[in-house]
Amino acid sequence: MEEHISNLVSADYTWCQFCPTFALVILAALLLLTDAFLPKLPKRSLAIVAALGCLGTAGYLIADSGAPLTLLGVIACGATALSIMLAFDYKKITCDSVAGGDCEEGTGEFYTLPLVACAGILCLLQARDLILLFVSLEVVTLSSYVLAGYFRRNQGSVEAGIKYLILGAMSTGLLVFGAAWYFGTTGSFLLSFDTVQRAISGGTAASNAVVGGFLMANALLFAGAFFKVGAVPMHLWIPDVYQGAPTPVSTFLAVASKTAGFAVLLILIAPWMPFIIPGITVARLFVTVFAVVAAATLLIGNLGALTQNNAKRLLGYSSIGQAGFILVFFITPSAATPVMTAGYLLAYALATTAVFYAIAMVRTQRGSEEIAAFRGLGKTNPRTAFLIVVALASLAGVPLTLGFIAKLNSFVVLVNSMSLWGNLLILLPIMILCAAAGFYYYFKIIRAMYWDAPRPEDSPLQVPPTTGIVLSLCAIGLIVLGTLPLLLNW
């Protein structure tokens, strides 16, 4: 019996695969214990160790790399480290919103929980069956719930935490429900080519009901992944939660958690790839669904962003819109899809992290997250303003930035797949419209920085060292990789 179950799940995992995961979990446990038993220790040291641990893991993964999915792990680790650094860069706010005043008590977990989530993401990348996929995804999600509502003295954060929890619970439910249907129709939790083939060809029962059930299972599983990446129809939580959650957590959700979502999606569709060829009915359905989702995500994300005035909310919509461009890779998945996705996510991660850092800086010193609060930065902080411009330009897809190459890839993939799936032509004008809309709403911040005069009381912003370094590195990365795209070996 036991053997039977292990066959249903998967037997070909090795301990070795999970070394980075274990390392992060152990580190997180150690830090939590340190926090509990050495309350006098400044929390900053916890944050630094946590961030370094993440960066170290990222470094290990780069050296170890090979599989494109590992690249997603690198991005997730890097993004987690950056969110932790952002959190301790603005320690004062963290303390004030958690315990009130300058008291550091109870802020330790804020720096260690991202580690747990990151460990979950790394575990997830190794998953080839639904059980491990579900468990590791839940590790990510549960830590994120806590993080989103961590600022308990801040109403927005609490509201964000609750909204995220309830909508997240719904998506978890869908995922479990989907897994149940999956097991029911295939008799296995394995995400493998054989399973899909058995199910599509009707399995032993050889009936349409089995195929239908299998497809429904996949629809539910996809929906669970869509929640994480912020694709329509599971995108509704994003603007509210990004706006309400503490900025470091928004950064984590926007980058690391989204990367996890795309990893789930990649793992889910990997067994499908050989079947997505014209002439197979299932392929037509698959392509239709992803095309519809991509189109809706593009439209809702990019057009919704047009009317936003709050910078964090704007980034929320932007993250939906960018996910739409990534989803285009998934319409006709191929061996190149994981690499393309990783490349786009890298461009997105560098730029989005930079902008969140900028928002945190403006928010703390000008007291507002409105786009208008960026007024006159071009005059008062010309260099920082320029770095922000690079990040925004990359998000909008200005040539010579990495964002341009990423978006170009998205267009190229669509145009290439149009030769087999002619109907995808409809997506092209939508993508063009959405790319154009991007120029409008990202440049709203640039306009505020350069065209709006600073008010008399606006003194130049103090750029904290970490923020300065991260902004510069992100901008340099975007420009260098954007001018020399072959460095990435796409």
Place this chain on the structure above:
Amino acid sequence: MMQNLPWLFLLLPLLAAALDWVLFSKCSKTAATLSILSAAATLALCVAYLAGLNTGAPDVYTWMPVAEERLSLHLGLLTDPLAMRMMLVVTGIGLLVHIFSLGYMKGDTSNLSRYFAGLSIFMFSMSCIVLADNLAMTFIGWEMVGFSSYLLIGHWYHKASAADAAKKAFITNRVGDFGFLIGILLTLGVFGSMNFADMAGKAAGIPAALLTATVLCLFCGAVGKSAQFPLHVWLPDAMEGPTPVSALIHAATMVAAGVYMLVRLQIAMGHAAFTDTACAVIASVGAITAALAALIATQQDDIKRVLAYSTLSQLGYMVMAVGLLAGEAAMFHLYTHAWFKALLFLGAGAVIVCCHHEQNIWKMGGLAKRMPLTVLCFLMGTCALIAIPGFSGFFSKEAILDAALEHCPVFFWVGAGVAALTTFYMTRLCLVAFCGSARAHGAEQAHEAGASMLLPLLILAVMAIISGYGFIADALVPYAGFEAHGFAVGLPFYVSLGSLGLGLVAALLVYGCGKRSSDPLAGNALSAALRERLYIDEFYDKVLIGGVQAIIAHIIEFIDAAIIRGLCVQGSAWLTSRFGLLLSKLQGGSLRAYTFLSGLGLLVLIILLAFNF
């Protein structure tokens, strides 16, 4: 690894510019040092290559891969003699100008880091043009030099005239660049490649009309960059920039890029590609520019403007030589001209600084006594420019005149006439500014320039004298296998001696020994016309820009306002923003609505995927 050494020509100045801009924008000393170091390092590298260092062909980097190989954008470098010797001119004069700038800009209140960053970005762009192994990369460098020239002309941007001049230079160049871009695309279509190495021998099978169109479109780029008639108007205005910039960019290197590009193409495509029609047009444009500019120069009072028009006229010579299929002579003159014209400009810069930023020659006078060394250097440059036998300019001008006489005597006589005019206006300049007595307060207080200015002047003066002789020219003239042909005493020699004498005598008769306080030739219609630059600028302003362009602009404005802006942009913006508003309404913050909408969406998903086959 070693074969990629030439990439340092591009990377070092780019790095210096980036550091100047980003890190050292507040400490100008470090910025200046960095820029000078990068220029010196590239010069050293260039000398090493000329001395025989051979690292093999540098790697070609595929920048933008396209499925069809010939359409991919490649970045590759050429290290042939043409490129490397041109690099010597660029980096050599570049380094001297960098050093000169230290003295010239001392006490200037503008941001010097910005200035040196501009110089470095210029060095990068110019190297990009010189070393490019394909037209796409040339074009990138082409636009980048335009950009850096814009930055440097407008360095004193708070001065309205400087800002306007920068704009004028940029926009005028854009006109030429349009043609150039079309020419590049035509080349890609006609020759099947943008790579210089792949163009050889393909001209034979191509219809003459197509070749003519291609070459003339490419020539448009040179007309803009090398300031040939009718796009010459930007160069005199560009003198609003700091004088060292004028020396480097608007005399010695950038403006010569057009000539360099044409010669490069002539070698790559072969003479067969330059059809008779194309050659006639190129040579005529060059000759017209040479003559017009020399005429206008005779009545200019601003020392830098005289030199600017003289540059135009000399560039006219070079373009004429290209049109006469004498690329060798063109490059020879480019090379000698670069040294002596840089010398003249830097000399003028020293004079200007020492006269407290006075540029009007009629407010100078008697400077020979107060700053003898500077004036002596300036005179060496003048001797080279007016082609006194034995100076470098003489040899290269003879080469062009010889070629003209051989191909088409009309151009020979135009060249001879321009030579006489050149002698006239340069003698006028020297007599008025350096002889006699000071006519203004600034000139009375003039004193010798400082060491950082004098040193470059002396080096350049030496080059102005000796660079034309065979032993040095053979090794340095940017042309593969160049040989200074022994010059024979013949018709061209006598004619140019005659025009030299004519110009000298005329100038001495009119201006005497610099005792006069105003120009005796002024006050008549001809002089007024020349002073007003033959009304060409005014014609552009009033007729082309104010008249023709305004009418077209009104029509386009109507189309733009009514159809594009009103219907398309604002209409679609209105529509999308309505849609956006609708979306925000859906995103009202109510949790129940969210779950409901998600559920609805999920239902659609399931129906699409599971109930549809």
